[in-house]
Amino acid sequence: MKLIASLTSPYVRKIRVLLLEKGIPFELVLDSPWEATTHVPDFNPLGKVPALVTNDGEVFFDSPVIADYLETLGVYAPELPADAMECVRIRQIEALADGIVDAGVAWFLETRRPEDKQMPEAMERQRGKILRSLGELEKRIQGREWLRGDALSRADIAVGCALLWLDFRLGSFDWRSRHPGVAAFVARLSERPSFAQTVPVL
Numbered sequence: 001m002k003l004i005a006s007l008t009s010p011y012v013r014k015i016r017v018l019l020l021e022k023g024i025p026f027e028l029v030l031d032s033p034w035e036a037t038t039h040v041p042d043f044n045p046l047g048k049v050p051a052l053v054t055n056d057g058e059v060f061f062d063s064p065v066i067a068d069y070l071e072t073l074g075v076y077a078p079e080l081p082a083d084a085m086e087c088v089r090i091r092q093i094e095a096l097a098d099g100i101v102d103a104g105v106a107w108f109l110e111t112r113r114p115e116d117k118q119m120p121e122a123m124e125r126q127r128g129k130i131l132r133s134l135g136e137l138e139k140r141i142q143g144r145e146w147l148r149g150d151a152l153s154r155a156d157i158a159v160g161c162a163l164l165w166l167d168f169r170l171g172s173f174d175w176r177s178r179h180p181g182v183a184a185f186v187a188r189l190s191e192r193p194s195f196a197q198t199v200p201v202l
């Protein structure tokens, strides 16, 4: 199995962490979708990473679909629970985490524009999305070790990858001080070998 990946993408990191936690072997194929020479569109017409090529040559994207595909490979923890509603709740948190990244990317790209062309209100709009999501996560993590259930799940992995990516790309954004529960949770996640092995690098 091959994972078409960049070392900076938090969506890729979510899949790498999942694969490492599940102990599923894979080959990492590095390709930046932003480079003119990229082959990513050969795998994903949307030109985005991650894309996963199965051992049979079938390709899956985007990251929630890849994560669902991994569930079909057998019983490897962390796996989605048997209860369908609990799966929906885990995927809901994954969507929140991915949405934090979507907002963060929009904010980050705005900071990359020439200063006189940046739109403060556009950045503020994305910041608001992230702050509301953090508020929601802070409520959900209160008194709990994990966001759902009693063990690591895809929800925890997605949230960890999203928030640690904020540090990587929007380092001056202090999301921790007003969300101490989430901050402590992410600090615990960071200590896992799967997170330590997938720290984003430029």
Ligand SMILES: N[C@@H](CCC(=O)N[C@@H](CS)C(=O)NCC(=O)O)C(=O)O
Pocket: 008, 009, 010, 011, 033, 034, 046, 047, 048, 049, 050, 061, 062, 063, 064, 098
């Ligand atoms: N919803 C997608 C998002 C993937 C995505 O946006 N990846 C970024 C890297 S962080 C990318 O490849 N961007 C290239 C582009 O937008 O052209 C997923 O979950 O896989």
